[in-house]
Amino acid sequence: MARSECWNVRLVAHHDLNGHGDGMQLLKVGRYVYIAHLGTSPMALTIVDAADPEAPRVVRQMPHPPNTHAHKVQIAGNVLIQNQELPYFGKREPDARNEAGIRVYEISDPTNPKETGYLRVPGKGVHRMWFSDGKYAHVSSSMTGFKDRVYLIADLSDPANPCQAGLWWIPGTREGEEEAPGWAPFPGEHFYVHGIIPHQNRAYVAMVDAGMAILDISEIGAPKLISRLDWGPPYGGYTHTTLPLPGRKLVVATDESVKNECQEGEKRVWVIDIREERNPVTISTFPVPQGDFCKRGLRFGPHNVHENRPGSFHSENLIFVTYYNAGLRIVDLRNPYRPEEVGFFIPPPPEGQQAPMFNDLFVDSDGLIYVTDRIKGGLYILEYTGPKIA
Numbered sequence: 356m357a358r359s360e361c362w363n364v365r366l367v368a369h370h371d372l373n374g375h376g377d378g379m380q381l382l383k384v385g386r387y388v389y390i391a392h393l394g395t396s397p398m399a400l401t402i403v404d405a406a407d408p409e410a411p412r413v414v415r416q417m418p419h420p421p422n423t424h425a426h427k428v429q430i431a432g433n434v435l436i437q438n439q440e441l442p443y444f445g446k447r448e449p450d451a452r453n454e455a456g457i458r459v460y461e462i463s464d465p466t467n468p469k470e471t472g473y474l475r476v477p478g479k480g481v482h483r484m485w486f487s488d489g490k491y492a493h494v495s496s497s498m499t500g501f502k503d504r505v506y507l508i509a510d511l512s513d514p515a516n517p518c519q520a521g522l523w524w525i526p527g528t529r530e531g532e533e534e535a536p537g538w539a540p541f542p543g544e545h546f547y548v549h550g551i552i553p554h555q556n557r558a559y560v561a562m563v564d565a566g567m568a569i570l571d572i573s574e575i576g577a578p579k580l581i582s583r584l585d586w587g588p589p590y591g592g593y594t595h596t597t598l599p600l601p602g603r604k605l606v607v608a609t610d611e612s613v614k615n616e617c618q619e620g621e622k623r624v625w626v627i628d629i630r631e632e633r634n635p636v637t638i639s640t641f642p643v644p645q646g647d648f649c650k651r652g653l654r655f656g657p658h659n660v661h662e663n664r665p666g667s668f669h670s671e672n673l674i675f676v677t678y679y680n681a682g683l684r685i686v687d688l689r690n691p692y693r694p695e696e697v698g699f700f701i702p703p704p705p706e707g708q709q710a711p712m713f714n715d716l717f718v719d720s721d722g723l724i725y726v727t728d729r730i731k732g733g734l735y736i737l738e739y740t741g742p743k744i745a
Contacts, residue, residue: 378727394424591620612656
């Protein structure tokens with residue numbers, strides 16, 4: 356890793372996940388890191404023992420079913436869930452049926468997940484998920500009667516018998532539904548639910564080219580729209596994550612880069628004021644990394660942020676962002692009108708890969724940063740060494 360570019364971040368360790376380096380969402384619980392895979396390798400899940408973070412070791416790898424990827428993983432207590440979805444990339448198996456839904460596992464033995472339940476959904480399957488309270492999973496999912504993904508709330512209080520508890524969709528995306536005023540996509544745009552982060556009785560919904568919605572989920576069975584904010588066009592859209600910072604009444608939203616070499620609209624990380632939740636307002640954007648990233652190959656732009664999950668590192672002032680070929684970026688948000696970068700780390704490209712593709716991340720309660728590469732790079736363990744920011 357001698358050719359890494361870095362400032363205020365040091366490399367602790369790296370692991371190629373036994374040659375299955377297509378890392379996606381990851382969580383750390385206790386000594387173990389649970390890494391879901393994009394699905395270009397045969398694996399769905401890798402479990403890494405990181406008790407010694409300088410010498411992580413793979414202790415379990417589980418393959419994905421044919422024609423299916425399981426690139427998300429969530430854990431609450433002894434329950435682990437993975438999504439099941441038709442791959443949206445690369446080679447598919449035309450004669451194999453895809454799995455679609457949420458697989459539920461029991462992990463009283465943290466290195467030996469045992470399947471206990473399966474919530475099947477129609478169509479392509481489940482994409483992104485949030486599950487932290489042991490009861491409800493908030494997921495984006497295909498559903499019969501809808502043009503694209505909806506917001507599905509799944510009740511997992513009985514892990515052996517998961518069931519649908521609530522549903523919300525973007526107005527105008529139900530089959531046969533008239534186009535809703537103010538919800539018409541511009542040419543080339545796509546409106547569907549991508550990800551949800553709930554907080555108490557609110558849900559913050561990322562809707563790709565439709566921006567962000569704030570929902571009232573006081574009644575789980577009947578989510579209600581409070582407001583919507585959309586900044587594209589003129590910006591490039593594809594809103595991936597909307598992270599609430601409830602103590603400051605802010606949301607940090609990322610627009611995912613989805614095309615190589617900057618062949619898309621401008622992608623930003625947005626800071627949104629929600630003091631009046633009926634009228635959210637963008638107040639700033641994160642600094643864009645400077646350099647020749649559009650020429651380095653593959654994607655340049657934001658993907659995800661550390662999501663302040665229960666049990667992880669929590670801060671509403673220090674924000675960690677994966678930026679594909681620009682690596683990990685760390686931003687001081689104490690002044691929400693002027694976010695300032697305070698650290699970054701860009702590894703050299705993995706062997707046979709044009710550029711690094713830093714994809715997703717998890718910051719542990721001890722401050723160590725666990726990052727995945729999307730293609731071949733596997734797992735990186737990093738440490739922020741810059742100014743202390745609470």
